[in-house]
Amino acid sequence: MTTTSTNSGKPGGTADTAPRRRGRGGAALASERREHLVRLAADLFAEKGFQATTVRDIAKEAGILSGSLYHHFDSKESIVDEILSGFFEEVMASYRRVVDEGEDPRTTIAGLVRVAFGTLEPHRAAITVMQNDWSYLKGMERFAYLTRSEDEVEAMWVETIRRGQEDGLFRSDIEPKLTYRMIRDTVWVAVRWFRPGGRLDAQGLADHYIKVMFDGINTH
Template identity: 40%
Template sequence: MNVINASPRRKELTRLAAQLFVQEGFDRTTVRMLAQEMGIKSGSLFHHFRDKQEILAAVIEEGTQNALNIAHRALELAGDDPDSRLRAMARAHLETLFTDRNAHVVALFEWRRLDPSARAHLSHLRDAYEALWVEVIDEALEAGLIHGDRFLVSRFILGALNWTVRWYDPGGSRSPDDLADELVFMIMPKTP
């Protein structure tokens, strides 16, 4: 499966498709709508992609790869302190949501629309991203920074972070860093 492609034009088309998938939903988005949004003829779309399914896979792959890159960079800068690493991952996740919002929203809400071969192809990226979270959560659990079952803690954190795409106002009083710090603060046990 040839999904990621370094072509600037294909990247631009993928970005436009992500925007349309967010606005209309994958199922309601037609090839004609995609071509119109991209400023090309419907037939020209197939010069860049085999079909609408490949466009969806490209959007999710590019967004997930960007999330992985941002997370790796954040963890490198955070050092070895479990608290710093947990905060860095929360900030990185929000950075991904707010800088690549459409791709992330598509990955969250349209993953189930991927055909089985695309899902199999992309699972390694999603799993690699979740593995970073598990590593950081394990470190925080071992350090006593947080408590609970690793699976539930990771689902709680990711769920809370992901849901911000629905309610967060970038022009509001809280920065993404403030949000990340507040989330980490909320999951840490309170000292008497």
């Protein structure tokens, strides 16, 4: 719900100019530092927006010089690339598993909703970046996978909704693509107010949403 100039074009690939280090200890330390920088940058992107966040901002948050950041990433685009490709890899794999289980359309839609809500906490930054900076990022060649991935996700949902209509489980007077987009946006906008540790966790929130979506709020 990646194509870069230096990767294979599959989700998850990123450009990294970090120098090779000898020994497992050095490699592990470099990996930990890289992951730490990604987490810091993700929080900044979510808070300030990708375009408004500078390499200097990320370096300052990490307590290092801007030049030191380039030992791990060649640009802030490489960092957000890693954040977004990781998100799409995970969510699409989960969506495919739900669809491949071959359950009835209602069960499948419920499963897809649970997957979507389950992304709110671990991928808060990625979802926020997509909401705020989607138009900007998709205009860059290295982020062409965003549109392809979104198209694949949309196709999963739309096909399931149409199958439900054919089976008489869903209303025939709803437009499948519009229905999917309304569900998607309703779920993902929750990232702006959902807080872990609240009255409902992500799955409790998903259960409540499914109840309202399928049963409505009327008493009859």
